[in-house]
Amino acid sequence: MKQADIKEAAEALFNEQRNPFGAFTLGSETHHAVTIPDAVRRCRWIAVDINASAFGLFFVSPSAERARLVPCLDSDYPGVAVATKFISGANGEEIVRHTRNSTEPRWWTDDGIAAMAETFGNLAWTEQMAPLAPGTSGIAFPVHAERGQCGLVVFLGSEIVLPQDALYEIHARCFSLFAAVALMRPSDTGRMRAISKRELECLKLTANGNTSEEIARLLKLSVHTANQYLTQSTQKLNAVNRNQAVAKALRLGLIE
Amino acid sequence: MSSPAALLQSDTLGSRLTSRGDLTSFFMQLTAEIGADSYMLVAIVHDQDRNDARIVSSNWIFDAIELIGKRLIAGLAQGALTVAPGIRPRPLVASQAPETDGLITGEEARLLDVLGHAEVYSLKLNVGRQRLFALFSAATAGSIDQPALMKAQLKCCYALSHIPQLIAAAAMQDPLSDRERECLFWVSEGKTTDEVAVILGVSSNTVNSYITHAIQKFAASNRAMAIATAIRSGII
Numbered sequence: 001m002k003q004a005d006i007k008e009a010a011e012a013l014f015n016e017q018r019n020p021f022g023a024f025t026l027g028s029e030t031h032h033a034v035t036i037p038d039a040v041r042r043c044r045w046i047a048v049d050i051n052a053s054a055f056g057l058f059f060v061s062p063s064a065e066r067a068r069l070v071p072c073l074d075s076d077y078p079g080v081a082v083a084t085k086f087i088s089g090a091n092g093e094e095i096v097r098h099t100r101n102s103t104e105p106r107w108w109t110d111d112g113i114a115a116m117a118e119t120f121g122n123l124a125w126t127e128q129m130a131p132l133a134p135g136t137s138g139i140a141f142p143v144h145a146e147r148g149q150c151g152l153v154v155f156l157g158s159e160i161v162l163p164q165d166a167l168y169e170i171h172a173r174c175f176s177l178f179a180a181v182a183l184m185r186p187s188d189t190g191r192m193r194a195i196s197k198r199e200l201e202c203l204k205l206t207a208n209g210n211t212s213e214e215i216a217r218l219l220k221l222s223v224h225t226a227n228q229y230l231t232q233s234t235q236k237l238n239a240v241n242r243n244q245a246v247a248k249a250l251r252l253g254l255i256e
Numbered sequence: 257m258s259s260p261a262a263l264l265q266s267d268t269l270g271s272r273l274t275s276r277g278d279l280t281s282f283f284m285q286l287t288a289e290i291g292a293d294s295y296m297l298v299a300i301v302h303d304q305d306r307n308d309a310r311i312v313s314s315n316w317i318f319d320a321i322e323l324i325g326k327r328l329i330a331g332l333a334q335g336a337l338t339v340a341p342g343i344r345p346r347p348l349v350a351s352q353a354p355e356t357d358g359l360i361t362g363e364e365a366r367l368l369d370v371l372g373h374a375e376v377y378s379l380k381l382n383v384g385r386q387r388l389f390a391l392f393s394a395a396t397a398g399s400i401d402q403p404a405l406m407k408a409q410l411k412c413c414y415a416l417s418h419i420p421q422l423i424a425a426a427a428m429q430d431p432l433s434d435r436e437r438e439c440l441f442w443v444s445e446g447k448t449t450d451e452v453a454v455i456l457g458v459s460s461n462t463v464n465s466y467i468t469h470a471i472q473k474f475a476a477s478n479r480a481m482a483i484a485t486a487i488r489s490g491i492i
Contacts, residue, residue: 102383102420103384103410124263125270165407169406176341177342206481207483243480244446250484
């Protein structure tokens with residue numbers, strides 16, 4: 001199928017859901033957890049709209065030392081694209097640092113086609129960077145999700161069409177895609193047993209620096225009961241100790 | 257095809273942003289372009305159980321901020337109507353604010369209305385890992401252009417990315433050294449002191465000293481609280 005045909009078919013089928021400027025609202029189901037194939041499909045619609053030939057979505061690892069891009073999905077799903085291997089390889093350092101500190105898109109051209117440099121060069125707010133994958137051109141959008149997850153959505157191609165006005169819309173759609181992907185990422189949440197209100201209260205107090213004794217006093221429990229609640233919540237969160245339980249509960253948004 | 261004519265004034269102002277004054281003129285321009293009357297850029301600072309709002313930049317009149325109070329501003333910025341980039345925003349319309357949603361009482365809604373904020377949009381801004389909030393409001397409900405507002409949200413993110421030093425000063429700074437941050441991250445992943453020592457290739461005494469320093473810098477009372485503070489402010 002030609003690009004134009006794909007675009008037409010996608011529009012006919014999914015126009016209602018594909019564009020946050022058209023249909024996404026706060027309570028919209030489409031924003032919430034999706035499966036990887038759904039996410040690939042949504043990313044493909046974005047790629048079709050800017051006429052990109054390939055795409056990839058990466059998570060930025062939280063560790064400061066081993067700064068790298070962790071591939072999540074790409075246009076060759078369920079396989080892995082060659083460009084993805086390059087991008088998650090050694091060339092990632094600069095863009096990882098950029099993604100942590102800035103939201104501005106970055107682009108590169110390395111395919112010797114002057115038109116791409118011109119398209120990207122005319123865009124306000126964006127800057128050029130070193131090529132992420134040799135012999136290609138593309139643009140990378142930093143994205144961030146609710147619980148502090150960082151990511152990068154990358155589009156590659158030699159015929160990308162991206163007018164200034166569409167830049168914001170495309171980036172906004174990358175944000176909403178990443179929010180959905182970040183929701184499904186913690187793979188152990190699905191089979192997590194429900195945590196009781198009392199257990200959450202104990203976790204929250206722990207996060208605020210209270211010891212078991214203080215929690216027992218504040219909630220009018222015995223120290224053993226407070227400890228029991230904390231042990232149970234640690235188990236339910238699949239954590240190895242209290243510190244990890246607090247971190248997981250915060251990252252999952254169970255406590256504020 | 258991108259033509260230079262597609263650039264609005266906010267684009268040219270924003271992409272050359274360097275100082276606080278530039279920030280004000282960028283936001284004033286943006287506010288005008290989307291049909292709003294006022295803007296407020298807010299950083300939320302977590303302080304134990306309470307959220308405190310720090311106003312980075314705003315064109316609200318001083319009395320309005322005093323009357324409405326920081327607590328309500330923090331509530332507006334973090335309320336259920338606040339949206340991340342990519343989700344269509346919904347306004348808080350003061351005259352229709354239900355008293356039941358806990359966000360704002362009828363009295364506060366009337367106050368907002370009288371002060372010229374009949375309609376308030378609250379947007380979350382991601383600047384790298386930092387989070388800020390922008391409130392755009394208009395004296396007449398319905399005068400803010402929603403598609404333009406969604407674009408403005410991204411423009412704000414871009415513009416603020418240009419001035420990290422101003423943003424860091426407003427939000428909570430990251431006081432940790434790289435090593436301290438890394439130790440704290442591994443502890444938050446459930447590793448013990450000895451395990452972290454192996455991971456980083458240093459002695460466990462060194463790890464303990466890094467973590468103690470991190471706890472002191474956050475004025476936390478123990479490891480769990482230091483981890484919670486670091487996660488809440490987006491450091492790890």
